[in-house]
Amino acid sequence: MASIRHFPATHPLPDWRNFGVMLRVLLGINGLAALAALIQAPAIGKWLESYLQMAAIVEPLLLVSLGLLALLRDALWRLPLRIGQALVIGLAGALAGWLILYAGSLTLVEPGAALRAVLLAMATAGLLLAYFELRAKALSPAQAEARLAALNARIRPHFLFNSLNAVLSLIRARPQQAEAALESLSDLFRAAMRDPGELVSLADEIALGRQYLELETLRLGEDRLRVDWQLGTAPLDLPIPPLMLQPLLENAVYHGIEPSPEGGTVVVAIARDGDELHIMISNPTAGQAQHAAGNQMALANIRERLALYYDLEARLETEVGDHRYDVRITLPCQRKVR
Numbered sequence: 146m147a148s149i150r151h152f153p154a155t156h157p158l159p160d161w162r163n164f165g166v167m168l169r170v171l172l173g174i175n176g177l178a179a180l181a182a183l184i185q186a187p188a189i190g191k192w193l194e195s196y197l198q199m200a201a202i203v204e205p206l207l208l209v210s211l212g213l214l215a216l217l218r219d220a221l222w223r224l225p226l227r228i229g230q231a232l233v234i235g236l237a238g239a240l241a242g243w244l245i246l247y248a249g250s251l252t253l254v255e256p257g258a259a260l261r262a263v264l265l266a267m268a269t270a271g272l273l274l275a276y277f278e279l280r281a282k283a284l285s286p287a288q289a290e291a292r293l294a295a296l297n298a299r300i301r302p303h304f305l306f307n308s309l310n311a312v313l314s315l316i317r318a319r320p321q322q323a324e325a326a327l328e329s330l331s332d333l334f335r336a337a338m339r340d341p342g343e344l345v346s347l348a349d350e351i352a353l354g355r356q357y358l359e360l361e362t363l364r365l366g367e368d369r370l371r372v373d374w375q376l377g378t379a380p381l382d383l384p385i386p387p388l389m390l391q392p393l394l395e396n397a398v399y400h401g402i403e404p405s406p407e408g409g410t411v412v413v414a415i416a417r418d419g420d421e422l423h424i425m426i427s428n429p430t431a432g433q434a435q436h437a438a439g440n441q442m443a444l445a446n447i448r449e450r451l452a453l454y455y456d457l458e459a460r461l462e463t464e465v466g467d468h469r470y471d472v473r474i475t476l477p478c479q480r481k482v483r
Contacts, residue, residue, distance in 0.1 A: 159274075166456075170207070170211065177269060178196065178200060206237075206241055210240055234274070236270075237270035238263040241262040242266075246259050309330065314364045315364070326360055333353065333360075347380060347382070347384075350389060351381070353390065366408075369409075371409070375412065375414040390424070394411065394413070396444075396472075405429060412428075422475070422476045426471070429469060430468050444472070
């Protein structure tokens with residue numbers, strides 16, 4: 146099965162186009178600016194005024210720097226690490242000097258401020274790069290894979306146990322269907338044992354979800370479990386983390402369908418919107434409150450795996466309304482699976 150390894154947070158130089166990186170830079174530098182303003186202010190009541198004066202210089206410099214670094218990201222990644230870091234530090238100092246000199250031409254700053262600004266900008270850039278390098282080492286591929294393996298290990302027992310139960314329920318009553326179900330079960334077992342550090346195509350993940358729901362349909366009956374697949378604009382060759390859909394489908398069946406004698410419909414809607422992939426799984430709310438703890442455990446597991454793969458660029462949200470329970474996942478659209 147085609148797959149690629151994908152741990153974007155572990156590159157020695159930051160991905161300046163990553164939302165998580167940009168947010169950390171903005172928060173870090175504004176935090177340092179606030180601390181500097183607090184130290185510089187003659188009185189605590191003058192802190193805000195001092196901070197706003199500093200922000201008038203820091204914010205334009207910060208936004209321009211992030212924009213340029215985002216444009217130069219690929220070129221910087223091709224360079225040796227230390228040279229790339231030196232260029233980032235030099236760029237921050239050059240932009241700070243230019244901005245202060247320009248402001249000085251408008252008589253907005255005191256003499257000698259340019260040199261201080263250059264040194265402060267370079268020191269701040271160096272601290273940020275040191276932070277991101279330490280973070281990259283902490284999130285090395287080996288450690289990330291170990292964490293993913295542990296998270297997947299929590300998912301597998303529930304997945305395999307429920308799948309096996311679905312087959313066992315057929316052996317006496319419908320042995321021919323049980324034989325076909327065992328073939329599907331072997332495919333599910335292989336998928337569950339896949340290397341957690343690999344991405345798989347969306348098509349493969351959908352196929353796995355279909356196989357699982359077919360087993361549950363055999364167990365519960367077509368009159369109780371109905372599935373509405375909405376895959377109009379789904380990019381089937383898009384790589385996504387393995388075992389994203391199946392735990393959510395399992396939750397939908399266990400929490401929404403099985404507790405209700407009448408059953409219900411599980412809706413699976415997958416679509417691409419610009420640079421984002423949207424996945425929505427909806428089920429009736431029957432039994433949701435009784436099994437809330439198990440439901441939240443699975444959702445927390447998926448959230449943590451999304452963070453390991455995509456940092457802050459992916460999100461998982463839930464919503465209860467109109468007797469339905471919806472789970473929505475948003476992922477960035479990455480390159481195709483090779």
